[in-house]
Amino acid sequence: MDRAIYDRMAEIDGAHWWFVARRRIIAALIEQQARPKPGARILEVGCGTGSNIRMLQHYGTVDAIEPDDQARALTTERTGVAVKGGLLPDGVALEDGAYDLIVLLDVLEHIPGDREALASLVAKLKPGGKILVTVPASPWMWSSHDVAHHHQRRYTMAEVKKVFADSGLKVTHATHFNTVLFPLIAAARGLGKLLGREGGDDAMPPKPVNGLLGTLFGFERHVVGRHSLPFGVSIGLVAEPSR
Template sequence: MDRAVFDRMAEIDNEHWWFAARRDIIASLIERQAKLGRRLRILEVGCGTGSNLALLQRYGDVDAIEPDDPARALATSRSGVPVKGGLLPDGVKLEDSAYDLIVLLDVLEHIPDDEATLAALRSKLAPDGRLIVTVPAAPWMWSAHDLAHHHQRRYTAKTLTDVFQAAGFRVRYRSHFNTVLFPLIAAARIAGRLLRREGGDDAIPPRPVNRLLRGLFGAERHLLGRASLPFGVSLALVAEPANR
């Protein structure tokens, strides 16, 4: 991502409705889809400025990777986690069969070779380990926001499933999310295309609006991990190695 995008994330990721509600949803996914009951060994790939690390530390001992130097330094100072540098699939040394849970939270869409990256991570999972990803959905919604964030692609349910299967995974659970606000966000992205707006759309709205949007989006945590939603701005998927 552009340096300015990382800097903006560091300013807003504690309060912005999207980041805050997504953490609630991720917590629900972990609690319903990961094998809890003990402290897990967890890896976050592409932790950015570290806004998810405190959440992950509730469930176990956390390692993290982030290739951007300033973002990595901020993530480390925020969390106390010594975040590693490097790029997957070949640029990071990780222990085989080490992790109970690996998460890529709106990261896979940034990686040019998503299949090779997933294949590399498969061998890092423990025998009963799980991998959780969230990605942007609906390729037709491609906009200046995706360009500003250096996305390589948006996924459909099929293309996301296909790349996991090609990388040697079995899909346990898959669902769209950010469904309640889908019409509003889709309309905003279409309007941005028509008006040729540039840059992302991640400004924090006024506090009452921010609170309302967080409540609407975050309410989906009661369904995610239990039911599958048929459409939405994003996709979540939980997988395990197919040969285990």
């Protein structure tokens, strides 16, 4: 991603409704589907500015990968985690059989070779280990936001499940999320296309609006860990090696 995107993430990722509520949803998927044992080893691939690491540390010891030098340095400053550089599938030195849980949180859509990247991580799991991935859904929602964030694609549920199968992974739980706000976000993206708007849509809203959006989005944490929502702005999946 561009330097400006990382800088913007660092400014807002502690308080913006999307980041706050998404962490709650990811925590629910970890607790109810990945279920790492106490003291688990966890790897975050593409940690960005490090906004997820504190949450992940509730479940174990966290290692992280991030290709951007400045984001990597900021994450280490924020969290104390010595983040590795490099790119998947073969640009990062990782120990085989080391991790109970590997997470890619809105990362896979940035990687040109998504299958190769996922496949390279399978050997890094311990026996019984899981991979948790979130990606943007609904290719028809493609907008200037995706362009600004250097996305390669948005996924349908069938497409992302095929990517997992081709990578040697069996999906054990899959759901859409950001469902409550889906009509509002879809309308905003559609209007942006009509108006020819450029750039991302990650502006920080006024505090009352930010709180309301976070509450509505975050409520889904009570559902996504046990049930599969049929549509949404994003998809979350938990998987294990298929062989």
